[in-house]
Amino acid sequence: xxxxxxxxxxxxxxxxxxxxxxxxxxxxxxxxxxxxxxxxxxxxxxxxxxxxxxxxxxxxxxxxxxxxxxxxxxxxxxxxxxxxxxxxxxxxxxxxxxxxxxxxxxxxxxxxxxxxxxxxxxxxxxxxxxxxxxxxxxxxxxxxxxxxxxxxxxxxxxxxxxxxxxxxxxxxxxxxxxxx
Numbered sequence: 001x002x003x004x005x006x007x008x009x010x011x012x013x014x015x016x017x018x019x020x021x022x023x024x025x026x027x028x029x030x031x032x033x034x035x036x037x038x039x040x041x042x043x044x045x046x047x048x049x050x051x052x053x054x055x056x057x058x059x060x061x062x063x064x065x066x067x068x069x070x071x072x073x074x075x076x077x078x079x080x081x082x083x084x085x086x087x088x089x090x091x092x093x094x095x096x097x098x099x100x101x102x103x104x105x106x107x108x109x110x111x112x113x114x115x116x117x118x119x120x121x122x123x124x125x126x127x128x129x130x131x132x133x134x135x136x137x138x139x140x141x142x143x144x145x146x147x148x149x150x151x152x153x154x155x156x157x158x159x160x161x162x163x164x165x166x167x168x169x170x171x172x173x174x175x176x177x178x179x180x
Contacts, residue, residue: 053113
């Protein structure tokens with residue numbers, strides 16, 4: 001987290017499959033009702049988002065979350081765009097061997113969403129920069145996009161190679177000052 005006053009920065013969490021599965025595995029919705037209310041609040045605010053590829057992984061996985069929860073919160077999963085496809089192609093060119101290792105490891109684990117999540121984050125950051133430059137309006141809060149993951153492979157590539165911010169669910173709880 002950059003130093004300085006972060007009160008005018010709004011964190012937006014891009015959740016990968018591992019983080020959503022982990023939250024469901026360890027925090028039953030009935031027992032941890034307050035936690036789920038807080039997560040649902042972030043979803044309504046557009047601050048807890050993901051990609052349709054993650055929805056696909058969660059829908060078919062053996063450790064998948066409650067199917068009814070997925071359907072009720074389908075709005076948090078962003079669709080594919082041409083821009084995301086172009087971003088992934090660019091990553092493949094720029095990080096040939098390293099990115100290929102990430103893709104092969106993801107394929108073996110039957111996870112395919114990681115590149116799409118990175119592309120979504122990049123697309124959102126680029127749109128945020130462009131919007132700020134084109135607008136004469138004063139933006140009250142800047143957005144900081146963070147990948148929410150429990151997957152060390154994803155964290156390693158995203159932080160070391162791409163200089164993106166990755167956090168775990170416990171980091172999310174601390175950032176949002178949630179206590180249960």
